[in-house]
Amino acid sequence: MLEQEHVPDLQRDLEQRIDTMQNMGDAELGTFSRLDWVILIVFAIVIPVIAMELAR
Amino acid sequence: MSHQKPGGQGAGHEEFHGDLLSIYGREPMLPHEREYKFWSAHGTCFAYSIATWCFLTGGFLANYVGAIQGMVCLIAGNLIGTLMVAASLSAGCHRYGLEQIDFCKPAFGQNGARIVLIFYLINMIGWSGLILVMFGNGIVNVVDAMGYQAPDWLAGAGVALGIWITYIITTRGVHMLSLFNNIITPGLIVVVCFMFYMLVTAHGWDEIVSAKPLDPLPEAWMNYAVAVELGIASGISWWGGIGFLARNTKTRRNAIYPEVIHFGLVNGIVCSIALVSGLVIGSDDPTRWMVPLGGLAMGVMALVFVALANITSTSVSLFASGLALRHIPGLRKRSWKFIIALTCLPLVFYAIWPTELFDMGDTFLAYNGTMQAPVAGILLVDYFLLKKQYINLRSIFESAPSGQYYYTKGFNFLALGGIILGQFAYFGIYDPFTDQAHGLFRYLPATVAAFVLPGLVYWAGMKFWLEGKYEQKSAGMEPSPERLIEPNI
Numbered sequence: 001m002l003e004q005e006h007v008p009d010l011q012r013d014l015e016q017r018i019d020t021m022q023n024m025g026d027a028e029l030g031t032f033s034r035l036d037w038v039i040l041i042v043f044a045i046v047i048p049v050i051a052m053e054l055a056r
Numbered sequence: 057m058s059h060q061k062p063g064g065q066g067a068g069h070e071e072f073h074g075d076l077l078s079i080y081g082r083e084p085m086l087p088h089e090r091e092y093k094f095w096s097a098h099g100t101c102f103a104y105s106i107a108t109w110c111f112l113t114g115g116f117l118a119n120y121v122g123a124i125q126g127m128v129c130l131i132a133g134n135l136i137g138t139l140m141v142a143a144s145l146s147a148g149c150h151r152y153g154l155e156q157i158d159f160c161k162p163a164f165g166q167n168g169a170r171i172v173l174i175f176y177l178i179n180m181i182g183w184s185g186l187i188l189v190m191f192g193n194g195i196v197n198v199v200d201a202m203g204y205q206a207p208d209w210l211a212g213a214g215v216a217l218g219i220w221i222t223y224i225i226t227t228r229g230v231h232m233l234s235l236f237n238n239i240i241t242p243g244l245i246v247v248v249c250f251m252f253y254m255l256v257t258a259h260g261w262d263e264i265v266s267a268k269p270l271d272p273l274p275e276a277w278m279n280y281a282v283a284v285e286l287g288i289a290s291g292i293s294w295w296g297g298i299g300f301l302a303r304n305t306k307t308r309r310n311a312i313y314p315e316v317i318h319f320g321l322v323n324g325i326v327c328s329i330a331l332v333s334g335l336v337i338g339s340d341d342p343t344r345w346m347v348p349l350g351g352l353a354m355g356v357m358a359l360v361f362v363a364l365a366n367i368t369s370t371s372v373s374l375f376a377s378g379l380a381l382r383h384i385p386g387l388r389k390r391s392w393k394f395i396i397a398l399t400c401l402p403l404v405f406y407a408i409w410p411t412e413l414f415d416m417g418d419t420f421l422a423y424n425g426t427m428q429a430p431v432a433g434i435l436l437v438d439y440f441l442l443k444k445q446y447i448n449l450r451s452i453f454e455s456a457p458s459g460q461y462y463y464t465k466g467f468n469f470l471a472l473g474g475i476i477l478g479q480f481a482y483f484g485i486y487d488p489f490t491d492q493a494h495g496l497f498r499y500l501p502a503t504v505a506a507f508v509l510p511g512l513v514y515w516a517g518m519k520f521w522l523e524g525k526y527e528q529k530s531a532g533m534e535p536s537p538e539r540l541i542e543p544n545i
Contacts, residue, residue, distance in 0.1 A: 036309065
């Protein structure tokens with residue numbers, strides 16, 4: 001069990017994490033451009049739908 | 057802040073340290089704490105995707121369609137379904153380091169997300185139980201293949217062994233899970249290729265493509281429509297594991313691409329092996345036909361790897377379930393070992409009554425699966441169209457009414473109503489229990505309807521009605537303080 005005296009530490013740690021993640025730029029988590037979305041949509045939606053229609 | 061490695065002693069008493077509470081708890085996970093880089097993300101997704109649930113799905117399709125139509129539906133359907141659920145969950149959980157149920161709060165509300173949590177836990181633990189029974193059955197088949205008579209209790213004992221191994225892996229953290237996957241993934245790739253090779257050489261491609269479905273429905277169009285439906289539903293059913301995996305990856309590309317490739321494409325291919333074996337051998341269970349087809353040594357090795365893949369899948373499911381249990385106030389600060397033991401507790405019933413629960417399981421889980429489509433549709437609309445990919449992280453962890461996601465007494469009834477609407481949409485188009493379908497089913501899979509309709513209604517309701525109302529309510533309150541008033545961690 002968590003000791004009572006650690007609760008302020010825990011809340012402080014949570015607050016720091018919230019600030020860090022909220023203020024972090026998207027680029028710090030790796031680039032992901034519109035081209036990535038286009039690739040995913042073509043690969044996982046457009047081609048599969050066409051394949052399903054052809055196989056019908 | 058502690059920088060102890062996740063595989064260390066941290067699952068016990070030292071969990072109040074920041075690093076460990078993010079790994080074994082719900083705190084936002086910082087980039088340096090995340091386990092999965094390129095190869096480990098691919099390895100984990102690959103191993104997770106090859107559980108024996110693939111063989112169940114593929115074998116089920118053999119009842120309705122032939123090999124070509126079935127393969128297209130399985131691969132294409134899994135790709136479509138996976139992207140439908142992964143787009144928002146993967147992006148949001150990765151960007152903010154959030155646990156999956158926390159990511160539901162901006163749409164469903166602080167307390168509304170707990171309703172999603174109930175379905176989530178039932179679904180994840182139910183699936184884990186079924187996979188462990190298949191792990192137990194695999195042991196029985198290995199013993200039979202070696203010429204011994206497996207006793208009746210062996211399947212249940214196998215489930216108990218599976219629970220124990222899963223407990224050991226899960227309590228040692230994501231790092232151990234990643235190591236385990238790195239070891240078994242190369243073997244699994246060989247086994248999958250070997251299975252397909254054995255089927256094609258033993259039966260020939262011509263026999264495979266000309267094989268007739270085993271138990272087709274009377275109306276021809278219904279068979280293909282059901283196959284499409286099952287393919288997409290299979291992809292949607294990855295909903296439970298997406299957030300956990302994305303949260304643990306270092307870059308966004310490593311979060312979403314491996315999920316789509318492995319849960320969509322690879323899973324579709326492995327399902328196709330079961331489809332083909334179902335069509336030409338009459339059994340979708342590889343633990344039954346691998347030994348006769350591949351010989352004792354290769355067959356047993358294949359069975360062992362398939363069994364290990366089941367352990368991986370169960371471990372990921374239990375890890376995600378354990379994190380989700382942290383939403384229950386009494387469990388937030390308990391040790392990780394206690395939490396995982398708690399998730400294992402319902403699985404004990406599968407060790408006692410493996411056959412009985414397995415026989416009831418598919419109907420129960422088919423119903424649970426229909427819940428995931430509307431939740432995924434609402435989350436997609438909420439994250440991309442309404443929140444514009446911006447989440448107020450402070451409000452996720454704020455239980456006080458001043459939190460942005462408190463809505464009405466902690467519930468967003470519009471989003472929760474969307475789940476019910478999705479159920480009506482699904483069963484109005486197709487009833488999987490009776491195989492009755494509306495004419496629309498020919499063109500519109502029920503899962504897609506249950507995904508799109510609640511999403512549209514939710515978007516319109518929030519955009520033109522509730523969003524302004526809640527903004528006015530927040531404007532009348534005190535501005536958000538710098539510190540959390542009622543942190544829910």
